[in-house]
Amino acid sequence: MQEFLESFMSSGPLVVFVFSIIPLKIILVYALFAIWLERKVAGHMQDRLGPMETGGWHGWAQTIADLLKMIQKEDIVPAKADRFLFKMAPFIAFAASYGAFVAIPLSSGYIGSMIDVGVFYIVAITSLLSVSIIMAGWASNNKWSLLGAMRTAAQTVSYEVPTVVTILSVIIVTGTLNLMEVTEMQSGNGFLGFLPNWIIFHSPFMILAFFLFFIAALAESHRVPFDLPESESELVGGYQTEYSGMRWGLFMLTEYADMLLLSLVGATLFFGGWNSPFGSFMDGPLWGAFWMLLKGMVLVFVMMWLRWTLPRLRVDQLMNLCWKYLIPLSFVNLVLIAFWEMIFK
Amino acid sequence: MATLKEKSPEVTVTPPVSAGNGLKTQEMVVNMGPQHPSTHGVLRVQLTLDGEIVVSAVPHIGYLHRCFEKHCEAMNDYNKVVPYVDRMDYVAAMNNEHGYALAMERMMGIEVNDRVEHIRVIMAELQRIASHLLAVGTFGLDIGAFTPFLHCFIEREKILDIFEKASGARLLYNYIWIGGLMNDVPADFKKDTTDFIASFRPQIKELNDLLSHNKIFVDRTANVGVLPDKVAINYGVSGPSLRGSGVKWDLRRDDPYSIYDKFDFDVIVGEGKMGTLGDCWDRYIVRVWEMEESLKIIEQALDSMPDEGDVHESIPKKVRPPAGEIYCRTETPRGELGYYIISDKSTSPYRVKARAPSFVNLSVLPAISVGAMVADMVAIIGSVDIVLGEVDR
């Protein structure tokens, strides 16, 4: 693995460049797909059909058409806005979530960068997102945007705690922050012989840990029921209110990229990453990518499913949930997992 | 253009106060609406916010004013008022027509036959269900749940289909006329309605599972916007918003009009099951269970509806009421809708005034929203269930 990566790194800048934008391509294609899927899921859950016309089969090209429309749109900056910050914010947002993909092993043969502090890096760089949202909210010079931005700041900062603590409980088991190594540890058959050797099956507390992680991830990616920064029925559009055209599109892209990112992190930490669920069957770098994305997409689907089922929390309830339930629970869980680890290993 | 200065209540924003750490905080004034997704039309609420806490809320209305009352005076025929009545509370047009027709009939001393009465009651109750479906659906939408909203719309659509078959229109029917109906109901009306009732009962349960008892929804609406019964009565609140506060007041029961005294149904009141009595959840759940009661009324009415009877029987050739005035009130989905009509013995009304329930209910908004958060504001507006067409008329 290591050798492969090293040899590949030394094979010239062009190849490196092509390879290093693989996540970008994946994000773009995925976003097109995910937005279409979201519409379809929403539609069918509401006994509708969703997009049906564009592109022929079940409106598969709808998002592409929307994208083309957005690119053509006028780039409007409000007169009283802070132009520089206003224009920068979407890029920073996207860069933050795109940058995080670098540490995710998409398959056994591909990882953007073999950093030893992978998880740490991801947690750190995704916090940039809240900076960009605050920038957007502040620069828009709109009170709704500002309220949305303030909510984001509070939300992201709070929910980072349970996220990090649950991740930490996984790290106790793996003993490494490098996600490639974390994944490699989960290959083969593990517990009871028939369940895959995934961390979620490692101990009962891990299931709880995953739950906590998933809830926190929902909050971090601002999805319903935690979509307070946007909450279109209260804050009009939150920090996105004044954005239009491709800048708004970038925020949208960021939201979906974030969903995928957190799903992939979840898949890597709890569901064996690119490992096949059938042991060595259907294994290999390409199959690995398939499994990885599949697991990610399943989690993304669950996020969509929740979105079209649940109402939205209020900002104080959101904080309540985090500080009164998630954080204590995740700490208790951390301790329990540590004990489990001490006793059984 | 002459300068029209809007007289708005003095907005008092307290001067910045020191937060104690060298920083200063100040209240902020935000306009919620008229272009806001959750103000149910073009309501503007001027919010003074302390952070996210509402310090004061002042509703501004009039963006949808269409001179209903003046229009009525300009009509040279009382019948021509009916389309305008439709457009007041456009999501419950049947009820509006019903009230207007009743007022005119009382004024002229017209008795309509039993079939007409039954059809009117069925239509009015179907409309009540349709209106409540819209109300609870959009309330869910305000709270952030999109799916129940569309599920409600699917059911509402079925009712509109029934209306369309009978009257030809889906929203503004002009169906209930002074002294009768525009058309008799189509032949399969009974079957359609029975089918709808059968398919709708399980949907109420599903709505309860999906939305009413959802923990997040309950948390968002219980103990929010508490409207004590005394305050409600003082403000003249009526309809489900009043019953949500535990006041058993329903004109169908307390001042029966048409043939409502014949039917057996309960007046649903809020019980404060999830929190305080008179909170948003109570107002919401009253609507949900009222749909069930309406179903009961419809079933009874369908059973006792005579098959014979000319719906045009007592339509007067020329509507020329004797000089005088009348106030006639009915229970629409939003509350007490009263028509005050003055006739000068001519064929056109001298004055038609409508006491619109939404307008009166809206007035309670400032009283119950102080201390709430911005997100609660949305819930409160949704739970009072206003239709701006009726507020502004």
Added chain:
Amino acid sequence: MVKLLSDTYFTFRSIFTGMGITWRHLFTKSVTVQYPAQRDVLPERVRLKLDVNMDDCIGCRLCERACPVDCITIGTTKSTDDDDLGETSTGHKKKLWVDQFDIDMAKCCYCELCVHPCPTDCITMVEDYEYSSYDRNDLILSFSDMTPEQIEEVQAKLEREEEEKRKKKEEARAAKEKAKAEGGKDEAGGGAASSGDTDADAEKAARRAEREAKRAARKAEREGKDAGESSGAAGESGGSAAKSDDTDADKEARRAEREAKRAARKAEREAKKKSEE
């Protein structure tokens, strides 16, 4: 603690029931109608667009009078004796040329109040809902199939006939008077008036006609102005709108003019008739 646990249980149970419901709906058949491809079967009473069967219209204007928003404009000319307009399918005798029958669907509120009073059931709602347009003038449906020349013709004819009738009457009267005046009176009175009484009557009628004509003219002016004003207001919102409004105003003004003329003519006719009698 118990409350906390039961709350948690309640929370998760409600969330999972909700998810169960949405999951079930994911696989229920959707209610959407793929509109241009599929179409709903509409009930027969739908109110979508007005249609007038001009063969049956007797020009009684009941529909025009019933409309709450005044979006029907009917213009009629009396038919002459030699024209037989035939009967409607319901057996009503047609006596008027309906030279104008415009319904402005942009103003129409689809209340169907116009449909019910029609004695010949010739104005109906039809099942056509795809008639949106970029120009609001396109939404004015003109049902009268008479060309301007035809209108001109029938009006001229009517005038001619009336003239003739008057002349005939005059001649007859003149003849009568002649016969009366045989016994010596050589003056028979070429004018219309013969006695003081009728004279006063005729004068009164003429005055009334004048007044009416004036009023009509004033109304026309006012209407024209109104239309002009509205076009001015619309002009702010865009050139094209202003243009269309301008033509609107023009039309309105022209119509008003026509109306005024017609009223004046009518008044004249009446005056003449009165004076003849």
